[in-house]
Amino acid sequence: MSKIERKEREKQLRRESILDAAESVFFEKGLIASTMDEIAEKAELSKGTLYLYYRSKDDLYLGVICRGFDILIIKLIESVSPNVSTIQKLLNIGSAYYNFSQKHTHYFRMFSFLESPQFHTMASEELLNESHNQSKRAWDVIIDVISNGIKDGTFRENIDPVQMAIILWSNATAIMKLKDRKDQFWIENLNVDVDTILQKSNAMLVSTMLTENAKRYYQPKL
Amino acid sequence: MSKIERKEREKQLRRESILDAAESVFFEKGLIASTMDEIAEKAELSKGTLYLYYRSKDDLYLGVICRGFDILIIKLIESVSPNVSTIQKLLNIGSAYYNFSQKHTHYFRMFSFLESPQFHTMASEELLNESHNQSKRAWDVIIDVISNGIKDGTFRENIDPVQMAIILWSNATAIMKLKDRKDQFWIENLNVDVDTILQKSNAMLVSTMLTENAKRYYQPKL
DNA sequence: CAATTAAATGACTGTCGGTCATTAAAATGT
DNA sequence: ACATTTTAATGACCGACAGTCATTTAATTG
Numbered sequence: 001m002s003k004i005e006r007k008e009r010e011k012q013l014r015r016e017s018i019l020d021a022a023e024s025v026f027f028e029k030g031l032i033a034s035t036m037d038e039i040a041e042k043a044e045l046s047k048g049t050l051y052l053y054y055r056s057k058d059d060l061y062l063g064v065i066c067r068g069f070d071i072l073i074i075k076l077i078e079s080v081s082p083n084v085s086t087i088q089k090l091l092n093i094g095s096a097y098y099n100f101s102q103k104h105t106h107y108f109r110m111f112s113f114l115e116s117p118q119f120h121t122m123a124s125e126e127l128l129n130e131s132h133n134q135s136k137r138a139w140d141v142i143i144d145v146i147s148n149g150i151k152d153g154t155f156r157e158n159i160d161p162v163q164m165a166i167i168l169w170s171n172a173t174a175i176m177k178l179k180d181r182k183d184q185f186w187i188e189n190l191n192v193d194v195d196t197i198l199q200k201s202n203a204m205l206v207s208t209m210l211t212e213n214a215k216r217y218y219q220p221k222l
Numbered sequence: 223m224s225k226i227e228r229k230e231r232e233k234q235l236r237r238e239s240i241l242d243a244a245e246s247v248f249f250e251k252g253l254i255a256s257t258m259d260e261i262a263e264k265a266e267l268s269k270g271t272l273y274l275y276y277r278s279k280d281d282l283y284l285g286v287i288c289r290g291f292d293i294l295i296i297k298l299i300e301s302v303s304p305n306v307s308t309i310q311k312l313l314n315i316g317s318a319y320y321n322f323s324q325k326h327t328h329y330f331r332m333f334s335f336l337e338s339p340q341f342h343t344m345a346s347e348e349l350l351n352e353s354h355n356q357s358k359r360a361w362d363v364i365i366d367v368i369s370n371g372i373k374d375g376t377f378r379e380n381i382d383p384v385q386m387a388i389i390l391w392s393n394a395t396a397i398m399k400l401k402d403r404k405d406q407f408w409i410e411n412l413n414v415d416v417d418t419i420l421q422k423s424n425a426m427l428v429s430t431m432l433t434e435n436a437k438r439y440y441q442p443k444l
Numbered sequence: 445c446a447a448t449t450a451a452a453t454g455a456c457t458g459t460c461g462g463t464c465a466t467t468a469a470a471a472t473g474t
Numbered sequence: 475a476c477a478t479t480t481t482a483a484t485g486a487c488c489g490a491c492a493g494t495c496a497t498t499t500a501a502t503t504g
Contacts, residue, residue, distance in 0.1 A: 030340030118252035167423040170396035186358045201389040204430040268453045
């Protein structure tokens with residue numbers, strides 16, 4: 001009975017179109033200022049219907065976040081697939097993440113939502129898990145590159161890939177967040193270029209990971 | 223006329239006692255789940271009165287945040303006042319910040335509030351500025367140590383103190399946040415120790431700042 | 445001890461996330 | 475083709491809560 005399949009497809013389409021509406025409203029107004037009524041209107045549905053597809057406003061927000069992860073993950077995987085050196089792969093990941101934060105600023109900002117449990121009180125376990133799984137997939141890309149880098153002699157043997165991934169990713173995220181909101185912050189008064197900071201901090205961290213041999217081929221600019 | 227002065231003092235005391243109430247409720251329930259009615263009850267005042275002293279719930283939250291900054295700033299200043307080497311001062315700052323995040327977790331968590339403008343829609347310019355000023359004061363402590371470190375030959379001449387301060391502080395904040403919420407995250411499944419990560423990342427960053435001379439006296443553990 | 449000023453109150457309003465009884469539409473069976 | 479059942483959609487309604495304001499209470503002044 002393919003009727004059921006078609007039904008399933010249609011349901012999925014509706015879920016997507018609801019996310020489309022939610023996304024455009026969230027992008028424009030942010031989580032707090034967006035209302036379910038507004039999203040419903042944009043989706044050309046009643047508010048009640050939204051709740052047939054998503055349990056809460058938080059869940060809708062998480063749904064959009066997952067879309068962001070989809071994009072990011074694809075970019076990350078693309079960035080490491082060329083057959084290049086480990087160093088180059090790591091640089092590519094950095095660029096991919098940076099470009100993502102610049103081109104998909106709204107998604108990038110939304111990711112912060114996951115970091116403060118007190119702000120997603122109505123989120124369902126289901127969608128929280130989904131988004132956590134996706135963030136894990138992103139991490140895995142970097143962990144993998146670092147692991148291979150250790151095997152091929154680019155990185156020192158005594159570093160832990162997971163540790164390093166966390167350090168590099170956290171650092172990049174923190175600095176990129178800073179860049180995103182620097183205009184409304186005291187930083188704008190000091191003449192610091194956040195892009196430079198990102199580059200330097202990355203170089204500093206990477207340089208301490210390299211083996212003596214690798215340093216002969218690549219010297220990060222400190 | 224000292225009557226007016228006394229009035230002013232009393233008003234200030236009331237503001238403080240309102241903050242006491244707000245703090246205990248916010249600590250217990252977080253921003254979203256706390257209600258103005260509950261805070262009013264705890265303060266033994268009516269809700270309306272709260273609004274005579276603070277413009278909004280967000281402002282109350284910011285008021286509590288400022289208290290957190292007061293504590294942190296004192297700890298930071300204390301940590302750099304002993305007459306010790308630059309390196310030791312930097313280590314002290316790190317410890318002070320770390321201890322703060324552990325002993326005053328609630329304040330530490332609340333700081334994130336400042337980072338997402340979309341979550342404080344009702345905050346007044348006034349209190350936002352106050353908290354930003356305080357965060358700047360915290361930064362200044364580190365910037366100062368690094369600046370002096372360059373002068374006394376501990377750190378390389380070609381590093382920028384502001385840049386370095388941002389890098390070190392951002393890194394520490396990011397990792398400490400991770401530690402704070404690691405229990406509800408995929409990290410708990412990997413056997414990584416976040417304290418180690420904090421130590422290592424700090425060591426990595428600091429090691430690239432040192433002059434050749436300074437390295438003879440202090441070798442960070444990578 | 446009025447008159448005036450300042451402080452405090454809490455009932456009320458508007459908004460909004462979420463619900464559910466009801467209606468509309470689609471699928472199914474004969 | 476039509477009745478019956480199942481599924482989808484609706485929007486009026488509810489409860490919670492931030493924020494307001496006319497009114498009351500307390501303090502100050504002359």
